[in-house]
Amino acid sequence: MHRDEEEAFSSYVAARRDRVRRIAFLLCGDWHRADDLTQTAFVKLYGAWDKVRDRGALDAYVRSCLVRAVVDESRRPWRRERSVDVLPEVAGLDDLAERVVDRDRVRAALAAVPPGQRTALVLRYFEGLDVAATAAALGCSEGTVKSQTARGLAALKRELERAPARGPAEGGAS
Template identity: 45%
Template sequence: MRARLPRLSRAAFLLAGGHAQAEDLLQAALIKAALHWAKVSAAGDPEAYIRKILYHEHVRTWRRRRFLEHSTAVVPDRAMVGDESDRAVQRLVLEQALAKLTPRQRAVVVLRYFEDLSEAATAQVMGTSVGTVKSQTSHALGRLRTLAPELAELVREMEVSS
Protein backbone atom coordinates (compact mmCIF):
# COMPACT_ATOMS: atom_id res chain seq x y z
CA MET A 1 0.00 0.00 0.00
CA ARG A 2 2.93 2.36 0.53
CA ALA A 3 3.61 2.32 -3.21
CA ARG A 4 -0.03 3.18 -3.94
CA LEU A 5 -0.36 5.83 -1.25
CA PRO A 6 0.46 8.81 -3.54
CA ARG A 7 -2.39 7.90 -5.92
CA LEU A 8 -4.83 7.44 -3.06
CA SER A 9 -3.66 10.67 -1.46
CA ARG A 10 -4.15 12.58 -4.71
CA ALA A 11 -7.65 11.18 -5.11
CA ALA A 12 -8.48 12.13 -1.52
CA PHE A 13 -7.17 15.66 -2.09
CA LEU A 14 -9.24 16.11 -5.24
CA LEU A 15 -12.34 14.84 -3.47
CA ALA A 16 -11.90 16.75 -0.23
CA GLY A 17 -10.57 19.98 -1.69
CA GLY A 18 -7.87 20.56 0.91
CA HIS A 19 -4.81 18.90 2.38
CA ALA A 20 -6.09 18.55 5.94
CA GLN A 21 -9.48 17.23 4.83
CA ALA A 22 -7.77 14.84 2.39
CA GLU A 23 -5.51 13.48 5.11
CA ASP A 24 -8.53 12.90 7.35
CA LEU A 25 -10.47 11.24 4.54
CA LEU A 26 -7.59 8.96 3.57
CA GLN A 27 -6.84 8.09 7.18
CA ALA A 28 -10.47 7.11 7.79
CA ALA A 29 -10.47 4.94 4.65
CA LEU A 30 -7.20 3.24 5.57
CA ILE A 31 -8.42 2.56 9.12
CA LYS A 32 -11.57 0.92 7.75
CA ALA A 33 -9.45 -1.13 5.35
CA ALA A 34 -7.09 -2.20 8.15
CA LEU A 35 -10.00 -3.30 10.33
CA HIS A 36 -11.25 -5.55 7.52
CA TRP A 37 -7.91 -6.43 5.91
CA ALA A 38 -8.77 -10.11 5.40
CA LYS A 39 -11.75 -9.09 3.26
CA VAL A 40 -9.74 -6.34 1.49
CA SER A 41 -6.84 -8.61 0.58
CA ALA A 42 -9.19 -11.40 -0.51
CA ALA A 43 -10.88 -9.01 -2.96
CA GLY A 44 -7.88 -9.33 -5.28
CA ASP A 45 -7.15 -5.65 -5.80
CA PRO A 46 -6.63 -3.90 -2.45
CA GLU A 47 -6.12 -0.49 -4.08
CA ALA A 48 -9.51 -0.63 -5.82
CA TYR A 49 -11.17 -1.78 -2.60
CA ILE A 50 -9.55 1.02 -0.60
CA ARG A 51 -10.46 3.55 -3.31
CA LYS A 52 -14.08 2.44 -3.01
CA ILE A 53 -13.91 2.86 0.76
CA LEU A 54 -12.40 6.33 0.17
CA TYR A 55 -15.26 7.47 -2.05
CA HIS A 56 -17.91 6.01 0.23
CA GLU A 57 -16.29 7.73 3.21
CA HIS A 58 -16.29 11.01 1.25
CA VAL A 59 -20.00 10.67 0.49
CA ARG A 60 -20.72 9.73 4.11
CA THR A 61 -19.00 12.85 5.41
CA TRP A 62 -20.85 15.28 3.16
CA ARG A 63 -24.17 13.58 3.84
CA ARG A 64 -23.54 13.90 7.56
CA ARG A 65 -22.62 17.60 7.51
CA ARG A 66 -25.12 18.97 4.97
CA PHE A 67 -23.96 22.55 4.98
CA LEU A 68 -23.38 24.86 2.06
CA GLU A 69 -20.00 26.39 1.45
CA HIS A 70 -19.87 29.90 0.08
CA SER A 71 -16.55 30.68 -1.49
CA THR A 72 -15.63 34.35 -1.42
CA ALA A 73 -12.24 34.07 -3.06
CA VAL A 74 -11.91 35.70 -6.44
CA VAL A 75 -10.39 33.63 -9.23
CA PRO A 76 -6.97 35.14 -10.00
CA ASP A 77 -6.21 36.63 -13.38
CA ARG A 78 -4.08 34.45 -15.61
CA ALA A 79 -0.43 35.33 -15.44
CA MET A 80 1.34 36.09 -18.70
CA VAL A 81 4.68 34.65 -17.64
CA GLY A 82 6.36 31.26 -18.02
CA ASP A 83 4.70 27.94 -18.74
CA GLU A 84 5.00 26.71 -15.15
CA SER A 85 3.09 29.66 -13.75
CA ASP A 86 0.28 29.09 -16.27
CA ARG A 87 -0.01 25.48 -15.13
CA ALA A 88 0.07 26.53 -11.47
CA VAL A 89 -2.72 29.04 -12.06
CA GLN A 90 -4.71 26.43 -13.96
CA ARG A 91 -4.31 23.98 -11.06
CA LEU A 92 -5.51 26.62 -8.58
CA VAL A 93 -8.47 27.58 -10.73
CA LEU A 94 -9.36 23.92 -11.22
CA GLU A 95 -9.09 23.29 -7.47
CA GLN A 96 -11.40 26.23 -6.74
CA ALA A 97 -13.87 25.17 -9.41
CA LEU A 98 -13.92 21.56 -8.15
CA ALA A 99 -14.60 22.85 -4.64
CA LYS A 100 -17.74 24.58 -5.94
CA LEU A 101 -19.18 21.41 -7.48
CA THR A 102 -21.53 19.23 -5.50
CA PRO A 103 -19.77 16.30 -3.81
CA ARG A 104 -21.27 13.82 -6.29
CA GLN A 105 -20.23 15.93 -9.28
CA ARG A 106 -16.74 16.30 -7.85
CA ALA A 107 -16.53 12.55 -7.28
CA VAL A 108 -17.61 11.83 -10.87
CA VAL A 109 -15.03 14.23 -12.31
CA VAL A 110 -12.26 12.85 -10.11
CA LEU A 111 -13.11 9.23 -10.87
CA ARG A 112 -13.60 9.71 -14.61
CA TYR A 113 -10.81 12.13 -15.48
CA PHE A 114 -8.21 12.02 -12.72
CA GLU A 115 -8.49 8.34 -11.83
CA ASP A 116 -9.27 7.47 -15.48
CA LEU A 117 -12.08 5.04 -14.64
CA SER A 118 -14.68 4.03 -17.20
CA GLU A 119 -18.31 5.02 -16.79
CA ALA A 120 -19.14 1.49 -15.65
CA ALA A 121 -16.29 1.40 -13.12
CA THR A 122 -17.26 4.86 -11.84
CA ALA A 123 -20.87 3.73 -11.44
CA GLN A 124 -19.72 0.66 -9.52
CA VAL A 125 -17.50 2.68 -7.17
CA MET A 126 -20.23 5.25 -6.52
CA GLY A 127 -22.99 2.65 -6.22
CA THR A 128 -25.11 4.27 -8.96
CA SER A 129 -26.15 3.48 -12.52
CA VAL A 130 -24.12 4.28 -15.62
CA GLY A 131 -26.87 6.70 -16.65
CA THR A 132 -26.43 8.63 -13.40
CA VAL A 133 -22.69 8.81 -14.00
CA LYS A 134 -23.31 10.17 -17.51
CA SER A 135 -25.78 12.81 -16.34
CA GLN A 136 -23.63 13.84 -13.36
CA THR A 137 -20.62 14.12 -15.67
CA SER A 138 -22.56 16.29 -18.10
CA HIS A 139 -23.83 18.55 -15.30
CA ALA A 140 -20.37 18.77 -13.71
CA LEU A 141 -18.62 19.71 -16.96
CA GLY A 142 -21.30 22.30 -17.70
CA ARG A 143 -20.89 23.76 -14.24
CA LEU A 144 -17.09 23.82 -14.61
CA ARG A 145 -17.55 25.72 -17.89
CA THR A 146 -19.68 28.29 -16.06
CA LEU A 147 -17.58 28.53 -12.89
CA ALA A 148 -14.21 28.77 -14.62
CA PRO A 149 -14.42 29.89 -18.25
CA GLU A 150 -10.61 30.01 -18.30
CA LEU A 151 -10.66 26.20 -18.09
CA ALA A 152 -12.68 25.91 -21.31
CA GLU A 153 -9.89 24.09 -23.15
CA LEU A 154 -9.42 21.59 -20.33
CA VAL A 155 -13.19 20.96 -20.10
CA ARG A 156 -13.32 20.49 -23.88
CA GLU A 157 -10.54 17.87 -23.60
CA MET A 158 -12.52 16.10 -20.88
CA GLU A 159 -15.65 16.01 -23.04
CA VAL A 160 -13.73 14.62 -26.00
CA SER A 161 -12.22 11.86 -23.86
CA SER A 162 -15.67 10.82 -22.54
Protein backbone atom coordinates in the same frame (compact mmCIF):
# COMPACT_ATOMS: atom_id res chain seq x y z
CA MET B 1 -3.68 -10.07 11.84
CA HIS B 2 -0.49 -12.07 11.44
CA ARG B 3 2.94 -10.51 11.02
CA ASP B 4 3.18 -11.33 7.28
CA GLU B 5 -0.28 -9.82 6.70
CA GLU B 6 0.73 -6.71 8.67
CA GLU B 7 3.79 -6.36 6.43
CA ALA B 8 1.68 -6.81 3.29
CA PHE B 9 -0.77 -4.17 4.53
CA SER B 10 2.08 -1.76 5.40
CA SER B 11 3.64 -2.27 1.97
CA TYR B 12 0.33 -1.63 0.24
CA VAL B 13 -0.30 1.57 2.22
CA ALA B 14 3.23 2.84 1.60
CA ALA B 15 2.87 2.22 -2.13
CA ARG B 16 -0.61 3.75 -2.50
CA ARG B 17 -0.75 6.48 0.15
CA ASP B 18 0.20 9.43 -2.07
CA ARG B 19 -2.16 8.47 -4.88
CA VAL B 20 -5.10 7.94 -2.51
CA ARG B 21 -4.32 11.28 -0.84
CA ARG B 22 -4.33 13.08 -4.23
CA ILE B 23 -7.67 11.52 -5.11
CA ALA B 24 -9.05 12.55 -1.72
CA PHE B 25 -7.81 16.10 -2.31
CA LEU B 26 -9.53 16.28 -5.68
CA LEU B 27 -12.73 15.03 -4.10
CA CYS B 28 -12.76 17.45 -1.17
CA GLY B 29 -10.43 20.33 -2.16
CA ASP B 30 -8.54 20.54 1.13
CA TRP B 31 -5.24 18.82 1.98
CA HIS B 32 -6.04 18.45 5.68
CA ARG B 33 -9.40 16.83 4.96
CA ALA B 34 -7.71 14.70 2.30
CA ASP B 35 -5.30 13.40 4.96
CA ASP B 36 -8.23 12.54 7.24
CA LEU B 37 -10.16 10.87 4.43
CA THR B 38 -7.10 8.88 3.36
CA GLN B 39 -6.57 7.69 6.91
CA THR B 40 -10.24 6.73 7.20
CA ALA B 41 -10.07 4.70 3.98
CA PHE B 42 -6.94 2.87 5.13
CA VAL B 43 -8.40 2.19 8.58
CA LYS B 44 -11.43 0.59 6.91
CA LEU B 45 -9.13 -1.45 4.70
CA TYR B 46 -7.15 -2.59 7.75
CA GLY B 47 -10.34 -3.82 9.38
CA ALA B 48 -11.27 -5.79 6.28
CA TRP B 49 -7.77 -6.93 5.31
CA ASP B 50 -8.33 -10.55 6.41
CA LYS B 51 -11.62 -10.72 4.50
CA VAL B 52 -10.28 -9.42 1.18
CA ARG B 53 -9.74 -12.46 -1.02
CA ASP B 54 -8.70 -10.76 -4.24
CA ARG B 55 -5.63 -8.64 -3.53
CA GLY B 56 -5.95 -7.23 -7.05
CA ALA B 57 -9.17 -5.51 -6.00
CA LEU B 58 -7.59 -3.55 -3.15
CA ASP B 59 -7.43 -0.31 -5.15
CA ALA B 60 -11.14 -0.54 -5.95
CA TYR B 61 -11.95 -1.31 -2.31
CA VAL B 62 -9.91 1.66 -1.04
CA ARG B 63 -11.44 3.93 -3.67
CA SER B 64 -14.91 2.82 -2.60
CA CYS B 65 -14.06 3.46 1.07
CA LEU B 66 -12.69 6.87 0.12
CA VAL B 67 -15.80 7.87 -1.83
CA ARG B 68 -18.05 6.76 1.02
CA ALA B 69 -15.93 8.72 3.51
CA VAL B 70 -16.17 11.85 1.33
CA VAL B 71 -19.95 11.51 1.12
CA ASP B 72 -20.23 10.90 4.87
CA GLU B 73 -18.04 13.92 5.64
CA SER B 74 -19.96 16.18 3.26
CA ARG B 75 -23.17 15.43 5.15
CA ARG B 76 -21.82 16.70 8.43
CA PRO B 77 -23.14 20.18 9.27
CA TRP B 78 -19.76 21.78 9.97
CA ARG B 79 -18.52 20.73 6.53
CA ARG B 80 -20.89 23.15 4.82
CA GLU B 81 -18.59 26.03 5.69
CA ARG B 82 -15.94 26.92 3.12
CA SER B 83 -12.57 28.41 3.87
CA VAL B 84 -10.51 30.29 1.33
CA ASP B 85 -6.74 30.05 1.22
CA VAL B 86 -4.64 32.71 -0.46
CA LEU B 87 -1.69 31.13 -2.20
CA PRO B 88 1.57 33.06 -2.34
CA GLU B 89 2.86 34.17 -5.71
CA VAL B 90 5.18 31.69 -7.34
CA ALA B 91 8.61 33.10 -8.03
CA GLY B 92 10.37 31.80 -11.08
CA LEU B 93 9.60 31.15 -14.68
CA ASP B 94 6.48 32.64 -16.24
CA ASP B 95 5.32 29.31 -17.67
CA LEU B 96 5.53 27.76 -14.19
CA ALA B 97 3.46 30.62 -12.79
CA GLU B 98 0.91 30.18 -15.56
CA ARG B 99 0.65 26.45 -14.86
CA VAL B 100 0.10 27.16 -11.18
CA VAL B 101 -2.61 29.70 -12.02
CA ASP B 102 -4.29 27.25 -14.41
CA ARG B 103 -4.10 24.42 -11.87
CA ASP B 104 -5.51 26.66 -9.16
CA ARG B 105 -8.34 27.84 -11.44
CA VAL B 106 -9.28 24.27 -12.32
CA ARG B 107 -9.07 23.16 -8.67
CA ALA B 108 -11.22 26.10 -7.55
CA ALA B 109 -13.73 25.43 -10.33
CA LEU B 110 -13.78 21.72 -9.44
CA ALA B 111 -14.43 22.62 -5.79
CA ALA B 112 -17.50 24.62 -6.90
CA VAL B 113 -19.01 21.61 -8.70
CA PRO B 114 -21.61 19.75 -6.57
CA PRO B 115 -20.07 16.81 -4.65
CA GLY B 116 -21.76 13.99 -6.58
CA GLN B 117 -20.80 15.47 -9.92
CA ARG B 118 -17.27 16.23 -8.67
CA THR B 119 -16.88 12.62 -7.53
CA ALA B 120 -17.97 11.34 -10.94
CA LEU B 121 -15.52 13.69 -12.69
CA VAL B 122 -12.58 12.71 -10.46
CA LEU B 123 -13.23 9.00 -10.85
CA ARG B 124 -13.77 9.23 -14.62
CA TYR B 125 -11.05 11.69 -15.63
CA PHE B 126 -8.41 11.67 -12.88
CA GLU B 127 -8.64 7.99 -11.99
CA GLY B 128 -9.40 7.04 -15.59
CA LEU B 129 -12.22 4.66 -14.70
CA ASP B 130 -14.75 3.75 -17.35
CA VAL B 131 -18.47 4.28 -16.84
CA ALA B 132 -19.07 0.76 -15.50
CA ALA B 133 -16.20 0.92 -12.98
CA THR B 134 -17.31 4.38 -11.84
CA ALA B 135 -20.86 3.12 -11.38
CA ALA B 136 -19.55 0.20 -9.32
CA ALA B 137 -17.41 2.51 -7.17
CA LEU B 138 -20.33 4.85 -6.54
CA GLY B 139 -22.92 2.11 -6.15
CA CYS B 140 -25.23 3.59 -8.80
CA SER B 141 -26.32 2.89 -12.36
CA GLU B 142 -24.24 3.65 -15.44
CA GLY B 143 -26.92 6.11 -16.55
CA THR B 144 -26.47 8.04 -13.31
CA VAL B 145 -22.71 8.18 -13.88
CA LYS B 146 -23.24 9.48 -17.41
CA SER B 147 -25.69 12.17 -16.32
CA GLN B 148 -23.57 13.20 -13.32
CA THR B 149 -20.49 13.38 -15.55
CA ALA B 150 -22.27 15.45 -18.20
CA ARG B 151 -23.72 17.82 -15.60
CA GLY B 152 -20.37 17.99 -13.81
CA LEU B 153 -18.53 18.91 -17.01
CA ALA B 154 -21.12 21.59 -17.76
CA ALA B 155 -20.81 22.98 -14.22
CA LEU B 156 -17.01 22.90 -14.44
CA LYS B 157 -17.11 24.74 -17.75
CA ARG B 158 -19.45 27.40 -16.31
CA GLU B 159 -17.16 27.90 -13.33
CA LEU B 160 -14.07 28.20 -15.53
CA GLU B 161 -15.83 30.74 -17.78
CA ARG B 162 -17.02 32.68 -14.74
CA ALA B 163 -13.48 33.18 -13.41
CA PRO B 164 -11.38 34.85 -16.12
CA ALA B 165 -7.84 33.63 -16.69
CA ARG B 166 -5.27 35.63 -14.78
CA GLY B 167 -1.63 35.72 -15.64
CA PRO B 168 1.22 36.33 -13.19
CA ALA B 169 1.30 40.02 -14.06
CA GLU B 170 -2.39 40.32 -13.14
CA GLY B 171 -2.11 39.15 -9.59
CA GLY B 172 -0.77 35.60 -9.76
CA ALA B 173 -2.36 32.55 -8.23
CA SER B 174 -4.90 33.24 -5.58
